[in-house]
Amino acid sequence: MNVDAFVCFHPVSMCELYMPFNRSVIIISSTRYELSRFEPQQWNKLNENLKKNSQDPKNIIAANNLYDAEYIRYFTGINVTLLPSFCNYTNTDYNPTREEFLLVPIHKYSDLTNHPAIIHIPYRVSIMSLFEQYRMNIPLLVPSLDLLTKWHYEYSVVNEKTWDQILNGIRSKISRIKGILTNVLDPNNDLNCISIRYWLNFSDFYQWPHIIYYESIDDLIEKLISTDFRMISKKK
Structure with a gap:
């Protein structure tokens, strides 16, 4: 009772624990928000609690990426604040001294x-x-939106896009609950190219300037050869 606010990141359902204290609750989603509330009854209850929190001006509901902001809006109707991660703790800057390009972490x-x-x-x-x-x-x-859509539809490349993929290794056709936005395709439908493309478009790498997109492997090789990467870095 002595604290001013509770902050809930991962999972956001932790916020349900703190609601009885009547303090500010700051909710920041960094992944699909229904984590640990997968069953329809639990998920719908979480939606009710998020709506209650959103109606109190002392609370904040946010996401660190546009995809999850739109994902929450699809299922709850809440206009979520976009609060990208700052990540200024690396204490280093671009200084290319090697010729090799990186593909591995x-x-x-x-x-x-x-x-x-x-x-x-x-x-x-x-x-x-x-x-x-x-x-x-x-x-x-990064692959272009069209290329990544194709790769995901054919090979399930973005294999942590949905919880069904992460936890069960399956590609779902429908979410376990209905969305609020009836004019938008289901974000958990990974068997529909139109739905895949619509939702992948909200990914971080399609929101920020100066990211280079390749349309094919041949196009990637061409861009590796011809791009002035130092100039790209200076623009960021």
Whole structure:
């Protein structure tokens, strides 16, 4: 009772524990918000509680990426605040001293900044390492929206897009509950190209300027050869 506010990140359903204290609740979603509330009754109850929180001006409901902001809005009707992760803790900046491009994860920040660019094949729609790499001004290459849609439809490349994929290894056709927005395709329908493309468009890597998009593997190779990556870094 002595605290001013509770902050709930992962999972956001933790906020339900703190509602009885009548303090400010700051909810920031960094992934699909129904984590740990998968059953329809639990999920619907979470939606009710989020709506209650949203109606109190002392509370904040946010997401650190546009995909999850739109995802929450789809199921609750709440206009969520977009609050991107700042990631200024890396304490290093782009300084390419090597010729090799990166396609594999490296966890030491100074190693990352020594390479000309990083090639991404996204496994999820919002990746904390992408925030970090962008903050370090590293040039990033990502599949175009059309290419990633094709790859995901055919090969399920973005395999952490839905909880059914993560937990059960299956591609769902429908969510366990209905959305509020009836004019928008179901975000958990991974068997419909139109739905996949619509929702992938909200991914972080399609929101930020100066990310390089490749339309094919041949186009990727061409961009690796011809792009002035130092100039791209200076623009960020």
